[in-house]
Amino acid sequence: MPEYKLRINGASHTVNVDEDTPLLWVLRDELNLLGSKFGCGIGQCGACTVHFEGAAVRSCLIEVSTIGESEITTIEGLSEDGDHPVQKAWLEHDVPQCGYCQSGQIMNASALLAENPKPTDKEIDNAMSGNICRCGTYVRIKQAIKTASNQ
Amino acid sequence: MTKIKTQYNRRSFLKISAAAGGGMLIGFSWLTGCVSGGKTEEALAIPNEWFEINGYIKIGDTGLVTIYSPNPEIGQNVKTSMPMIVAEELDVDWNNVIVEQAPLNTGFYHNQVAGGSQSIRKGWHALRMAGATARRMLLEATAKAWGVEVAALTVSGGIIKEINGDRTMGYGDIAAQAVAMEVPEEVELKDIKDFKLISTSVKNVDGKNIVTGKPLFGLDFKREGMKLAMIQHPPAFGMKVKDFNEAEIKAMPGIKDAFIVDITVPEPGYFDEKGYQQLVAIVGDSTWQLMKAKKALKTNWEAVSELENSEDHMKRMEATLASGEMHESRKDGDPETAFKNASKVIERTYSSPFLPHNTMEPMNFFANVTETSVELIGPTQTPQALEGSVSKLLNIPIDDVTVNMTRMGGGFGRRLYVNFGVEAAAISKQIGAPVKLIYTREDDMTQGTYKPAYLTTYKAGLDENNHLIALSVKGTGLPESPVFENRFPAGTVDNYLAEKASTKTNITTGAWRAPRSHFIAGAEQSFLDEVAELAGKDPIDFRLELFEKAIKSPVGKRNDYDAERYAGVLKLVKEKSNWGSPMPGIHRGVAAYYCHNSYVAEVVDVAMEDGKPKIKKVWCAVDCGIVINRDAAVNMVQGGVVDGIGHAMYGQLTFKEGVPQQTNFNQYRLMRHSQAPEAIEVFFVENDIDPTGLGEPGLPPAIGALANALYQATGERLYHQPFSSYKPLLG
Ligand code: FES
Numbered sequence: 001m002p003e004y005k006l007r008i009n010g011a012s013h014t015v016n017v018d019e020d021t022p023l024l025w026v027l028r029d030e031l032n033l034l035g036s037k038f039g040c041g042i043g044q045c046g047a048c049t050v051h052f053e054g055a056a057v058r059s060c061l062i063e064v065s066t067i068g069e070s071e072i073t074t075i076e077g078l079s080e081d082g083d084h085p086v087q088k089a090w091l092e093h094d095v096p097q098c099g100y101c102q103s104g105q106i107m108n109a110s111a112l113l114a115e116n117p118k119p120t121d122k123e124i125d126n127a128m129s130g131n132i133c134r135c136g137t138y139v140r141i142k143q144a145i146k147t148a149s150n151q
Numbered sequence: 152m153t154k155i156k157t158q159y160n161r162r163s164f165l166k167i168s169a170a171a172g173g174g175m176l177i178g179f180s181w182l183t184g185c186v187s188g189g190k191t192e193e194a195l196a197i198p199n200e201w202f203e204i205n206g207y208i209k210i211g212d213t214g215l216v217t218i219y220s221p222n223p224e225i226g227q228n229v230k231t232s233m234p235m236i237v238a239e240e241l242d243v244d245w246n247n248v249i250v251e252q253a254p255l256n257t258g259f260y261h262n263q264v265a266g267g268s269q270s271i272r273k274g275w276h277a278l279r280m281a282g283a284t285a286r287r288m289l290l291e292a293t294a295k296a297w298g299v300e301v302a303a304l305t306v307s308g309g310i311i312k313e314i315n316g317d318r319t320m321g322y323g324d325i326a327a328q329a330v331a332m333e334v335p336e337e338v339e340l341k342d343i344k345d346f347k348l349i350s351t352s353v354k355n356v357d358g359k360n361i362v363t364g365k366p367l368f369g370l371d372f373k374r375e376g377m378k379l380a381m382i383q384h385p386p387a388f389g390m391k392v393k394d395f396n397e398a399e400i401k402a403m404p405g406i407k408d409a410f411i412v413d414i415t416v417p418e419p420g421y422f423d424e425k426g427y428q429q430l431v432a433i434v435g436d437s438t439w440q441l442m443k444a445k446k447a448l449k450t451n452w453e454a455v456s457e458l459e460n461s462e463d464h465m466k467r468m469e470a471t472l473a474s475g476e477m478h479e480s481r482k483d484g485d486p487e488t489a490f491k492n493a494s495k496v497i498e499r500t501y502s503s504p505f506l507p508h509n510t511m512e513p514m515n516f517f518a519n520v521t522e523t524s525v526e527l528i529g530p531t532q533t534p535q536a537l538e539g540s541v542s543k544l545l546n547i548p549i550d551d552v553t554v555n556m557t558r559m560g561g562g563f564g565r566r567l568y569v570n571f572g573v574e575a576a577a578i579s580k581q582i583g584a585p586v587k588l589i590y591t592r593e594d595d596m597t598q599g600t601y602k603p604a605y606l607t608t609y610k611a612g613l614d615e616n617n618h619l620i621a622l623s624v625k626g627t628g629l630p631e632s633p634v635f636e637n638r639f640p641a642g643t644v645d646n647y648l649a650e651k652a653s654t655k656t657n658i659t660t661g662a663w664r665a666p667r668s669h670f671i672a673g674a675e676q677s678f679l680d681e682v683a684e685l686a687g688k689d690p691i692d693f694r695l696e697l698f699e700k701a702i703k704s705p706v707g708k709r710n711d712y713d714a715e716r717y718a719g720v721l722k723l724v725k726e727k728s729n730w731g732s733p734m735p736g737i738h739r740g741v742a743a744y745y746c747h748n749s750y751v752a753e754v755v756d757v758a759m760e761d762g763k764p765k766i767k768k769v770w771c772a773v774d775c776g777i778v779i780n781r782d783a784a785v786n787m788v789q790g791g792v793v794d795g796i797g798h799a800m801y802g803q804l805t806f807k808e809g810v811p812q813q814t815n816f817n818q819y820r821l822m823r824h825s826q827a828p829e830a831i832e833v834f835f836v837e838n839d840i841d842p843t844g845l846g847e848p849g850l851p852p853a854i855g856a857l858a859n860a861l862y863q864a865t866g867e868r869l870y871h872q873p874f875s876s877y878k879p880l881l882g
């Protein structure tokens with residue numbers, strides 16, 4: 001199996017995996033970074049969202065061989081101690097129900113705000129619609145994004 | 152003053168001991184507790200296992216209180232709200248309370264079931280009893296130490312004070328001595344008006360772990376030396392596996408083993424799924440390599456029963472309704488004559504399709520089967536049922552099977568069923584090693600245990616004064632009828648008929664959030680909207696008239712609802728939503744429903760934007776008795792609304808030759824951010840009634856209120872789910 005050197009959450013990791021292995025399974029199986037979740041495996045649910053050079057991507061669709069030197073950030077690396085404004089806003093609005101989708105929602109929302117600090121409702125909808133919440137916490141997610149955008 | 156017993160037939164609900172590391176440990180039985188003085192006691196036949204100690208409170212010598220929550224967290228927030236009840240009676244500051252998931256392998260989790268919104272309702276008395284007893288014992292120990300009467304003491308925030316003196320005692324300082332006190336036979340509970348914590352909003356105790364991505368879920372569980380496994384079930388209901396390209400699969404990179412497992416449990420119980428019993432299992436070390444091996448499977452399947460189609464499903468249900476084989480489950484008055492004499496008669500038929508649960512976290516389970524024991528860890532709502540099935544399948548005594556629960560990425564009824572856990576055990580047994588079984592989304596969505604499909608016809612007759620004089624409901628489903636004969640509108644109409652029948656299918660079904668109610672509420676509430684329109688009445692006033700009748704002169708012997716509380720939520724939603732004062736561009740629909748012991752009325756506001764309906768706001772009025780954790784309760788109701796609306800709009804699973812046609816979220820539509828209501832406001836009826844759950848009741852009325860609002864917006868009555876298949880809604 002080929003060897004890959006990856007830059008994840010500011011550290012360098014070496015893994016030996018098939019070249020078509022999706023980043024999601026490198027994170028979960030090889031690196032024990034279990035915050036990125038598996039929901040669909042086809043880029044439809046957003047549970048596996050991570051940052052790729054700062055942009056939100058679906059890690060279930062990114063083949064490890066295509067990553068190269070690019071900087072990856074997962075929920076574990078979003079902040080030191082859960083104190084990213086988006087995480088804080090999530091706690092303030094007590095968003096989660098089952099919680100399974102939330103790391104993906106947070107990663108997507110934080111990428112959105114990094115690029116567009118004051119998104120309109122429409123922009124939030126457009127950016128977030130790839131992230132399913134089966135428990136239906138959408139109203140709170142939107143409120144939390146707005147709270148974070150005012151930080 | 153309410154008193155609660157701490158024992159029953161001289162067996163104690165509680166156990167007290169010194170806590171390791173100092174302080175007091177109170178063990179209690181999470182699901183028991185009898186209120187004195189009421190009729191409850193005679194009626195109460197408490198099962199033996201309810202005496203099993205499965206909840207723990209530790210009062211450390213620092214004053215810190217740890218509450219070990221045995222209830223599995225599935226997203227209903229019970230892990231936060233149930234300890235709140237203990238803390239309330241114990242009179243401690245919530246800031247000094249730690250809620251912990253009891254550690255694995257302690258048996259703490261025994262006998263827990265999270266389903267049917269019942270956790271809170273059942274735990275209410277036991278939790279209060281445990282908190283009140285601990286408080287009483289701490290007070291008694293303090294009284295003894297100071298040589299005063301308990302009546303001379305007061306307590307607040309975990310600090311005991313002398314009423315006429317300066318002495319104070321922290322819980323932590325007296326906890327070790329309280330262990331030696333005798334457990335009182337009964338204790339006083341707080342007056343509801345004195346509640347300080349209950350009915351406030353307390354943040355989810357796992358919030359921080361969730362937003363930082365901690366490994367809380369079954370899928371996140373890992374054990375040194377553990378293998379991974381995936382299964383492949385038949386592609387179609389009615390098919391069975393014959394053989395597969397075993398040698399080829401085993402030769403694939405990273406694949407350790409591949410075989411067929413049989414999970415047929417002798418004498419299956421309610422929680423054993425009837426679906427696929429023989430599956431291809433593939434074992435390896437990497438999820439991705441397993442996924443690739445699954446793609447490379449070439450399996451021969453054989454048809455062992457009919458391969459069904461969705462069109463036939465509908466026809467079959469129609470045939471059931473048209474047949475004379477309906478079972479009359481309730482009849483009041485003389486509906487036949489009343490319909491003949493009615494001046495207006497209206498009849499409408501409603502349907503909803505099969506739906507998968509689609510929990511966000513796909514099914515998975517860890518199993519470690521040895522010669523003499525089985526260890527199971529994962530997201531199940533019914534550990535006891537799982538233990539039983541695995542014990543039967545592997546022929547290992549039930550005492551040697553342990554199940555521990557992880558946090559669950561959603562349930563909605565799906566995790567009441569145990570096959571995925573049994574499959575993990577069967578695979579572990581075969582390979583003789585610990586294993587974690589993982590379903591792909593496709594496995595999860597096509598495996599069965601669906602919400603049943605339903606078809607129901609309502610008929611109403613109005614007299615010349617537009618009074619409802621006759622109503623009938625006739626329902627069937629694949630495989631069960633959705634009709635609740637004793638629920639509203641039964642009891643409000645002099646001439647009433649309920650009929651039901653089942654229709655056969657080999658598609659497997661199971662409980663799906665708010666079973667049956669999720670369909671029948673939408674059908675009934677859309678129908679009543681149409682009847683009200685025919686009668687020329689406002690839909691809320693029309694319903695209130697019916698409840699008026701049920702309050703003053705109810706029809707029939709048994710009506711399974713409280714008409715006052717039902718009317719109460721309608722009145723509250725009417726007031727809060729300003730019903731009756733039209734808003735430009737807003738089209739509104741209303742519905743109310745009672746299920747799982749709670750009452751909910753909802754108003755949906757829809758606006759047309761670019762020719763498409765957009766849900767602007769949903770107003771909810773809820774009567775669930777005492778609200779435990781206010782903001783969490785709001786969250787649950789909001790989730791129920793989204794669930795109801797989302798599935799009614801988009802959800803459908805269709806079949807061709809037994810094959811589910813939607814297999815992942817690219818074909819199966821779930822509600823997304825952009826379609827979600829822009830706002831959902833929730834109001835509670837404030838009362839002193841014992842709390843009831845909120846997992847289900849927010850969902851059913853949303854469907855009727857949505858259909859009625861969409862009718863106002865588009866002029867189209869919606870009878871068949873998913874509503875998105877109606878032209879005006881396609882946009
Ligand atoms: S798991 Fe990657 S988008 Fe669903």
Ligand code: FES
Pocket residue numbers: 096097098099100101102132133134135136137226511560561
């Ligand atoms: S919180 Fe459960 S899926 Fe979003």
